Amino acid sequence: MRVLVVEDEADLARAVGRALEEEGYAVDVATDGEAGLWNAQSWEYDAVVLDLMLPRVPGETVLKRLREKKKTPVLILTARDGVADRVRGLDAGADDYLVKPFALEELLARVRALVRRGAGEASPVIRLGEVEVDTAAREVRRRGKLVDLAAKEYALVELLALHRGKLVTRTKIYDHIYDQSDPTLSNVVDVYVSNVRKKLGAGFIETRRGEGYIVRG
């Protein structure tokens, strides 16, 4: 899952970005509204964490312009906790908001919920035959037994699970599990697919040659 963080406080952006990375997200960070908008419009993010007070282009404008083109779930961060401020943010098209100072755990939980809802999933646990993906705990079980997955492997499983029954292209996988700074080539996706098959069963991921991958619900 790929998340964009738009926050002008470099120290804060770094901490939020790192926390999300440790959760297995691919994270891009933008430190002003202009760059944030450009990123959000150019990539398929699973969620955007957007500060409202931004230099150059204010957060609300970023949100409105983004909404003209995309439905990416947006969590706004604001230091102003007035009802009017929150209402304005939500009315501008935000899906959720968090008031600074926030608890990191809450931010992570809200991002997880946004990613889930963005994929049309209400429950945090997705069942795929004998495999169970718990998107809240970020755990995968096979026949009730916890399977140890690397962060990127989990990201791959979650992406496929959230789009179960649908074809997921290799490019899409690449875009969602890597951020801009990752120099990795797209064929590493194949490596992760093969690792996941080893751990969750050969038939868990189907390959559509030349098109992409699919998991069955």
Added chain:
Amino acid sequence: MGKSLRLRLLAWYAAILAGVLGAFGAVLYTRLEASLLREVEAELTAHVQALAHEIEDVEDDAAALDLGLEYVRYFRPETPGAPSYAHWDGGGRRVGGNSPPDLPRPEAPGFRDSGDRREISVATVTGGTMLVGRSIREERERLAGLLWLLAGTGAGVFALAMLGGFLLAGRALAPIRKITETAAAISAEDLSRRIDVGRTESELGTLARTLNDAFARIEASFERQTRFTADASHELRTPLSILLTHVELALKKDRTAPEYRETLETCLRAAQRMRATEESLLTLARADAGELKVARDRVDLKPVVEETVALLAPLATERRVAVAVEASPLAVAGDRERLREVATNLVTNALRYNREGGRVEVRLSRENGAAVLSVADTGIGIPEPDRAHLFERFYRVDKARSRELGGSGLGLAITRWIVEAHGGTIAVASREGEGTTFTVRLPAAVATPQDP
């Protein structure tokens, strides 16, 4: 409050009215009483003189006094309480009259009261005494009737006037009650409401307008306070967020020593930022409360300015800005540390908001008895609409830029406070794209003999 005022007004009104009515009644009554008595006395006097005159005619045969028909009519002996006369001869013997025989002879001529009778006696030419008297019960009864009439009318008028006064006072005080109610509602619920002054074109209208002005000022200061609190809280929330987020992240799992070090460094930066904001807020709060006094020492601004520039040399180097100082010895009466703060704030801003390779010119000179410190930069300038707000607390021309550069948004507010506390002024001139000049004018100290 309004009610007690109404009752007090009414009490005063009642007291005055009671006094007026009482005095009026008393004067009327006593004048009438006196006039009635005078009438009776005049009548009696006329008759006693007539009787005494008759005696002169009758000569010395006092006993033979015979009254003519008109006297009989007048004295009507058969009517109870009618006038009667008595005649004593020179020896004090009762010689005639239709008065009761036991009527004592008056000691001396003149008026006297005898029971409910009024009597007058005169000396006759024969050396005797002639007395005429009559009952004045009728007059007394008339006076008593008048007294009741006066009391009744007075009470009626008093009651009517009180009712009228009560209603009038109520009407006069109604606008006050309305003003009070509105004012109470304003202070309790909604500071933006105002008292309706439309129909109160009197002293109360002035009161209402005065109150409205006061409310407007309170509302404005309240709004300023609210905005200031919101800004201050916002200013503290950002570093607090950084602190919390970094600590939470670091504690999620075991980290390496360099990672911990980085977390601690970030937290230190955030805490320093909070401290700077807190110190500035405290300074302004103390200044607002009037607790902050500026000293009035003799301060030569030249070394203050030069030291400031020297201290900020590292920042100038970092920003690649050249600083030129042109200062002549110039003394003002003031607070050395506060004046240093002014110089530091202005020069720091000039360095921060300058372009790379730019210049800062600091000039200290005397102009018309004022010490003038000007700090000019070659930065991007300040847009016209922003200039008016520049010295407001937390006002930022470009929020992001100044935050990146570490400004708290309070520096210029504090600077202006210090300058004004010294009786000086601060002004800004700017040309977009070319630069900004801040000019501080302070009253120069009066020259003393030990001055160079």
